[in-house]
Amino acid sequence: MAHDHDHPHNKPLSDTELRVKALESILLEKELIDAEAIDLVVETYETKIGPRNGARVVAKAWTDADYKSRLLENATDAIAELGFSGVQGEDMLVVENTDDVHNIVVCTLCSCYPWPTLGLPPVWYKAAPYRAKVVKDPRGVLDEFGVALPEDTEIRVWDSNAELRYLVLPKRPDGTDDMSEEQLADIVTRDSMIGTGLVSAP
Amino acid sequence: MNGIHDLGGMDGIGPINPEQNEPVFHDDWEKRMFGMFISCFAGGHYNVDEFRHAIERMDPAHYLDTSYYEHWLSSLETLLTEKGVITQEELDERKKHIAMEDA
Structure with a gap:
C-alpha cells in the first residue's frame, strides 16, 4: 500500500488534504469509522439522492391534482409517498409559484437544504454571496441567474432552518399539455426548485 | 448568538457565480469529509446543532476565506478534540507523517 496516492505526483497535498487524511486515518485506526461505509454514503449522494427526486415530486404535482393538494397540505408525507424521506428532509414545506407569486429558498445562517428531494446543495447555495444578497435584493440575485420576472410579481424568500426545509413547486410552462409525467420530470431543473430558475418547455 | 455566519442582508460580499453542471463533490477530500461527517454523526459523537455551532465558532476571517467542506473539517476537528x-x-x-510519505 505504498502507493494509494490519488493525486498527480508533481502536486504536493494541500494543508486541507493533509488534515482530512490525518483525521480519517486516526478515526479508521480507532475503528470509529468504516472506509467502505464512507464510500457507500458518497456513492449514494452522487448517484441516487439528487434533484431528479424533487423533479418527480414536481411532475406528479403538475399532473395529479389530488397529489398536489396533499403536497401543499403536508409536504413531508406527500414526498414520502414517492419514497423520498430521511436526513435533512424530516419536515418539509412546499411553496407554490403562481402568476402572482415567486418563491426563493435560502439558508442565511448556513446550508439547510432538502437533501432527500434535491441532494446536496451546490457551492453557491452554501457560500456567502447568495446568503447575504437574496434576502435583501432577490431580483438582483435572479438577474445573476438570468431570470427576469414581471415587476408586479411578489417575491417571497424563505429562510430555511434546521427544523424546516423548503421546496419550490415551479410553474408548469405553457405548451407542455401533451407531455407525460416522466417527460415533465425531465425538464424540471434543480434551480427551479430552489427558486433561482424557471422551468421552460423543451 | 450573532456572528459572521449571520450573513443575511450583508452588502458587498461579491457575485454569486453559479457553476454550470456542477459535480456533487469537487475533490476527493470533500467526499471523505462528507462521509466522515455522516459516520461520526451516526456514531453519536455530536448532533447537528453542535456541529453547526462549532462552525459558527470559527475565526470570522477564516470562516469567510474557506470553503464549505473546510468548515466541516474545522467543526469535526473541534468537536472530536473537545x-x-x-x-x-x-x-x-x-499530518506530519502523511506529508513526509507524500514527499
Missing part, C-alpha cells in the same frame, strides 16, 4: 475522542497532538503528528 470531546476527547482524538487529541490535537495525534492530528498534528499524523
Whole structure:
C-alpha cells in the first residue's frame, strides 16, 4: 500500500488534504469509522439522492391534482409517498409559484437544504454571496441567474432552518399539455426548485 | 448568538457565480469529509446543532476565506478534540507523517 496516492505526483497535498487524511486515518485506526461505509454514503449522494427526486415530486404535482393538494397540505408525507424521506428532509414545506407569486429558498445562517428531494446543495447555495444578497435584493440575485420576472410579481424568500426545509413547486410552462409525467420530470431543473430558475418547455 | 455566519442582508460580499453542471463533490477530500461527517454523526459523537455551532465558532476571517467542506473539517476537528475522542497532538503528528510519505 505504498502507493494509494490519488493525486498527480508533481502536486504536493494541500494543508486541507493533509488534515482530512490525518483525521480519517486516526478515526479508521480507532475503528470509529468504516472506509467502505464512507464510500457507500458518497456513492449514494452522487448517484441516487439528487434533484431528479424533487423533479418527480414536481411532475406528479403538475399532473395529479389530488397529489398536489396533499403536497401543499403536508409536504413531508406527500414526498414520502414517492419514497423520498430521511436526513435533512424530516419536515418539509412546499411553496407554490403562481402568476402572482415567486418563491426563493435560502439558508442565511448556513446550508439547510432538502437533501432527500434535491441532494446536496451546490457551492453557491452554501457560500456567502447568495446568503447575504437574496434576502435583501432577490431580483438582483435572479438577474445573476438570468431570470427576469414581471415587476408586479411578489417575491417571497424563505429562510430555511434546521427544523424546516423548503421546496419550490415551479410553474408548469405553457405548451407542455401533451407531455407525460416522466417527460415533465425531465425538464424540471434543480434551480427551479430552489427558486433561482424557471422551468421552460423543451 | 450573532456572528459572521449571520450573513443575511450583508452588502458587498461579491457575485454569486453559479457553476454550470456542477459535480456533487469537487475533490476527493470533500467526499471523505462528507462521509466522515455522516459516520461520526451516526456514531453519536455530536448532533447537528453542535456541529453547526462549532462552525459558527470559527475565526470570522477564516470562516469567510474557506470553503464549505473546510468548515466541516474545522467543526469535526473541534468537536472530536473537545470531546476527547482524538487529541490535537495525534492530528498534528499524523499530518506530519502523511506529508513526509507524500514527499
